[in-house]
Amino acid sequence: MFKRFFTALLAVFITAFSALQVRAQAVPPAIDSIMKKFDAVGLSVAVVKKGKLVYTGSFGWKNREQQLPLKDQDIFRIASISKSFSATSIMQLADAGKVSLDDDFSKLIGFKVRNPKFPETVITLRMVLSHTSSLNDSQGYFTLDVIDPAKNPNAAKCYNDYEPGKGYQYCNLNFNMVGTVIEKVSGERFDQYVKRHILDPLKLYGGYCVDSLDKNRFVTLYEWDGKTKTFTPAPGAYNPRSGEIRNYVMGYSTPVFSPTGGMKISAGDLARYMIMHMNYGKTGAGRILSKKSAVAMQTPVSDGEGGYGLALRSANDLVPGKKMTGHTGSAYGLYSSMFFDPKEKFGFVTITNGCNPVYNEDMPQLTRDLIAALYREFIAGR
Known part of the structure; x- marks a missing residue:
């Protein structure tokens, strides 16, 4: 009797648990x-x-094949969005008195960074962090050789005419150079600095080193072909570049880790990082960034992209009547966003691996x- 009762009870439990799993994995109608x-592969x-983090959800495919x-x-x-981790790192070093936003970037990086059309104008760390340095990506940004005049005879082409x-021009090279300065100033390899001083204190899983x-x-990333309307996997997104790392030169090989775009992290952990910026550098365990530095990151230096600060930008048209702060990302078919309202303490992270x-x-x-x-679902009217 007891055995039959136990078996029946177990069956009810399994059925109920399975139903809970189905409900947990169901895609909300609006998101579906x-x-x-937009033919999203996964989201x-x-x-x-x-x-507080009140919701996480993952839908669709991690790997379609x-x-x-x-x-x-x-x-x-x-x-x-990785750029904000680089900017947070450099601002920690500023808090420690090791760098200043007004420092001559040439002195920080160890070679001449000057627009040849304006040789007397000092390019500062603040300019590099805010994309107002007058630099561009025309020569590429995967190695510092492109801007080092001793390595590239066409280094002058890295500079715009203003x-x-x-002026403002979004430039990935800016942040691969910032990563290099983090190494030179801290004495720690870039990826390890971010892990020790940002990820570990916030108890987040992620990093730049594959x-x-x-x-x-x-998560496999998929590039969309508009002509054929098909997706192609982009394995280059997770190229470990192990050989280059074995021959790493501190303070010069830094672009190997892509401080400008190479952070790997989940949506939930990115939201936990976002909460730190929402609270102006404060966490449950203390501070990892001074309020002054956190405010500086969120304060526009130029009117680029709605108001660009130090690796964080403004957005006034995402939620009616709300001024939000954050960043977007796009590469290898991925599209990501992180935006928050520091006054009303709400925010969102969205990441698709192809659409x-x-x-x-x-x-x-x-x-x-x-x-x-x-x-609408989680914030409005609640």
């Missing part, structure tokens, strides 16, 4: 509609409300629609 509209989102579903613990290369500090991470957690990127001004419409839907 957006994913279908991870996170929502912060009143300074292997039919692996996307899970919350999976990690993406998040592209240009005076440093008097070989230091669990490859089973990497049809129909753009609306400066970001994919998918990103805009997702933020609007998450705001």
